[in-house]
Amino acid sequence: MGAPAFPFDTVLIANRGEIALRILRTVKALGLRGAVVYHALDAEGPAVAAADVAVEIHGPTPVAAYLDGAQIIAAARQAGAGAVHPGYGFLSENAGFARACADAGLTFVGPAPQTMELMGDKVRARRFVAEHGFPVAPSAVEDDDPQTFLDRARALGAPLLIKPSAGGGGKGMRIVRDMANLADEAARARSEGQRFFGDGRLYVERYVEQPRHIEVQVLGDAHGSLVHLHERECSVQRRFQKVIEESPSPALSAEQRHSICEVARGIAATAGYVNAGTIEFIWGNGDFYFLEMNTRLQVEHPVTEMVTGLDLVELQLRIAAGEPLPFRQDEVTPRGHAIELRLYAEAPARDFAPTTGRVHVLALPEAEGLRIDCGVMEGQAITTAFDPMLAKVVAHGGDRDGAIAILAAALKQLALLGCETNATFLGRVLADTGFRSGAVHTGYLDGNAALTAEPPLGTEQLRAILAAAALASRTVTDAADAVPPLHGVIGGWRN
Amino acid sequence: MRRIRSLLDTRSDEFRANQDHNRALAGELRERQHAARHARPVRDIERLRRQNKLLVRERLEQLLDPQTPFLELSTLAANMAYDGEVPGAAQVSGIGVVAGREVIIHADDASVKGGAWYPLSVKKIIRTLDIAIENRLPVVHLCDSAGGFLPLQAELFADRYYAGRIFRNQSILSKMGVPQVAVVLGHCTAGGAYVPALSDYSVMTRGTGAIFLGGPSLVKAATGEDVSAEELGGADMHTSVSGTADYAAASELEALAMAREIVGCFERPAKAIERSTPEPPAYDPDELYGILPRDTRVQFDMREIIARIVDGSRFHEYQPNYGKTLVCGFANLHGYQIGILANNGVLFNDSALKGAHFIQLCDKNRTPLVFLQNITGFMVGRDYERAGITKDGAKMIMAVAGAAVPKFTVVVNGSYGAGTYGMAGRAFDPRFMFSWPQAQVSVMGAEQAAGVLTDVKLRQIARDGRSLSAAEIAAIRDPILTDYKRQSSAYYATSELWDDGILDPVDTRNALAVALSAALNAPIPPPHYGVFRM
């Protein structure tokens, strides 16, 4: 199937950073034109450089620009695009935007708006899943009265996890172990929900201690065919945001794997899901509960791509173009083990505080089985205006240890200078016996100071760093060069 | 140039005995230097610490480029004056590298009598600034002085080469375009106030640095005004109100860093001559200890000394078969070509003529001169006078005095009579002059002089018709000899600043190299002489 098979010849990517670049790659490989929108802060980024067309968008804040559907649709028209790929985040789960695209005659690369409304709303999705007999955790929702919410939450009993109904990405989530803190935590979660999602409604559920986060990739076409592409485990998290994802999950037996993947397929099929989506579960003590569904491409989709050999973006585009899935469930055969590391601009030792700077040097290693989806370029400023993720380092090995070995070697060579990153922290996690044994849970990193703290520099290490810094400092070498040769040879002689 | 073939038997008893003797002398030098630098009453050190001041040598280490040489001058100045209570004459002087520039440093040592200026302090400071003038070396003054030592003011205030000369020299340096930085780390009172004021740049520390013509107590006595040192002449006042100083610093470290930055802005003059690749001596300089005889009257071959100082021990000897008591020739020192004149015995007519000729060759050739002194004088006697020994000696003195190239003098052993003059003694303005520990400087040898003086005494007694026993003669002679020996010793010479310091012989190569390099900051004028009596 070549380009003529698509009802559009240009795809606008309504996103930025690494995902914009990653989607562009497939778009261009399919013989289509790739267009991007960008805010001025991203003008020096790699997506703009790689796109066939780039249209600047504006907003009161940089993020607001990427959330401005009307402006993006206008940009799509300007770029001559027939389809819009939303990536992840921003407008990717906004049904209103999906509708506006359809109204503008643009193909939205994602599920139908009504599916997004159903499965993208935590409260509705949960109710839908429970009604159809799939497992969910005990929970309570907020209707309109905050007091009712607190009462319902108390009825569930501790420990609890509060989240904004409209949320995602861990923003605004709070664990309550002591009911005395419930009101305070709820108020804070509401304020953050309001700020990030424009919706202060909350949702609370039983918090599973030491839970594992396991999710299943699903893919459905418009012709009634729906497959799962196996699971990913994303339990290594900090502040509810994923740091390391892998497939297959080291926690599951073949039987459990089959069971969780089939449940996911059942949920998606029941919802009549079309295009790529992910069903997230909480896994603990052998049980699993439906957590939520992400009606979009996930950050960690490369893990699935590497074990299945599929290009999820290509499949998304083909499904959006009305093509049927080109394979059946029994033709999906995962091979080996893939692990993704998220390279963040942050300081693990300072409670993962975001860092800023400018990318002065970016040297990315290349190796068999290694894929790096990088969203920054040399010269680019790293600000706090956007998510701190800079790149994804993904490895595909014959087994888990093989993938870890590729990643460990890659981290040794991945040089990003000018902005502090979590790279050495990722290296320590890879080497940690807890991670290596696969015994992780979503609280694995919390308070694990041995992993987050930067170990003190050894004498030789420090000497080498100081030597390099001295030799690279003009002030220092100039001072050495200024010493007259005769006095340099005599050295620190005293009479 | 050929390598000198050393004839020294390093396994001989003689060598070993000499070595022990000279090592002991060097050890004594080191001990006396160490005491002069560091032995201080505890309360003086504690007072400086209380004032948050660094010791003068800590200041120097902060100022100088690390891992570069510091040639300290006149370390034992005043060691035989003021009952030995003013070590180093309360001053540190030396040549070093600051921010890559060769500079000469004058630093008051506040751990000695509060850095007060004694007569020999003044002499040492003036000598430091004379060196700056002669060699166009930028000066860093580290000021921390209680002012002139009043009980001895008659010996330091009014005369031509007394304290006023310091300020005259500073003004001349400025006129010549040789920059000076003063770092005011303590008080600069009365005359001392002019040191920073006459410097092109000055930095003051807040709290400890002060400049005033009269300190708070003097002001109180004179006018009844109550004023603190900081208010009267502190860093902020002088750098923001009076304009007497340029930069205020919060600490000594900041002040010294500022001084480094200022020196870093000075231009770097091209060296007067080119330098080739240096080479260490082929013979171990440590063997110098085994060459010098234990008895200063015993002759030795200066070529053995030269072989342990110059690059590759290579020496091009000039007129090797003429005037053999004066060894002349070319060598390299740390890459710079030098012309050496070294004594291998008394100066005869031919040696003097050879020396005068060689000096002029070097001068024409822009080759600096190094004099290695071991000289009892010019030959005396009827035949020599008839042959014009005085006239030939005058030629050598005329050549030495007139030579425009830098001259460096090392008193290796004896330095007596007119030989001292012919071999570029202090009066002939060698750029630098050093002595070895056993050096003797006097108008004639001690025994000889004591003999002459005793004879005079005995003749007076004989005129009175008395005669003396051998013991009575000895009782007259011995104190004269002791006193004469004391005053002709290297320690006395250096105490009085007749030289720029005593060197451990093994340090001679580096000391001469640093001095030579410093001297080459000044351009060498064309040769120009007076009338040679033919």
Added chain:
Amino acid sequence: MRHRFDIEGADHRLWLAPGDGQPGAFRLILGDASHTVRLEPRGGHHHDLVVDGASHPVVLAAVGDTVHVFIDGAAHAVRLHDPIQAGGAPEAGGHALIRAPMPGTVLEIAVDPGAVVQPGDRLIVIESMKLETTIRATASGSVDEVRVRAGQSFDRDAVLVTLTLAGEEA
């Protein structure tokens, strides 16, 4: 030693002395120890760092007073202190500078210039990614200047508020 470098808040002193005459060779002086050091270019920012004969691949970028050093899989930002400022001058007599503990954006400004504050009083609320952080007064005094406005983003260590410390003016 004359040069002062900062690595993650730790102060290191060193001096680089001329080497033995080989091009690019220096001696690194750390405390009493001396090490022969040399950088061999490997194209772009890549070099081989040779310390006492042992070679290490490094990636280097000198930007202003900061040298970014990537060695053995880790990036280090090494800042060269100005020796004069490092000499100990206080930032401003009797004033306190309230700095941002992390980069972020200003959510709310709780004080106006002239306000009298006690230690612990709220000055500014910032938002850094998804956390609200309240910046509080570190000492008692009065607010001199608020250097940011609501919505403004700032980098780590940016001065947010300046205070005149109490007891200074009396």
